Amino acid sequence: MIFCLRKEDITASELNISTDIDNCDLVPYTFYNVDFVSISPDNANYTIIGSCGDDFTCNERYDVIKHKIEQIRVMRYN
Numbered sequence: 001m002i003f004c005l006r007k008e009d010i011t012a013s014e015l016n017i018s019t020d021i022d023n024c025d026l027v028p029y030t031f032y033n034v035d036f037v038s039i040s041p042d043n044a045n046y047t048i049i050g051s052c053g054d055d056f057t058c059n060e061r062y063d064v065i066k067h068k069i070e071q072i073r074v075m076r077y078n
Contacts, residue, residue, distance in 0.1 A: 002029045002049070002056045021046075026059055037065050 003024035021042065031051050039062045040046035047058045047065045058065060 001026045001059050003046075003059065021057065029056065034069060037062060037069070 003021050004027050005019060006023065006025055009019045009023060031049060033051050034049060035052070036050040038048045038050075040048050040057055045059075045061055047060055047062045049056045049058050049065065
């Protein structure tokens, strides 16, 4: 699940007005390409996922996401 801006917050974001992540909607998201993962600087319980030049904030901890990626790699190469 990743955090997505609500429609009413998109205009504010376009005007460089920051939006609190708690005001965002959580939506399911499937990644087919993950370039990097890192701990969110704003909240250590969230993970930043980089994919195809964009950054996404996920509502799971870094170690959980990293473990999921490693499991997929093991399945792929076995």
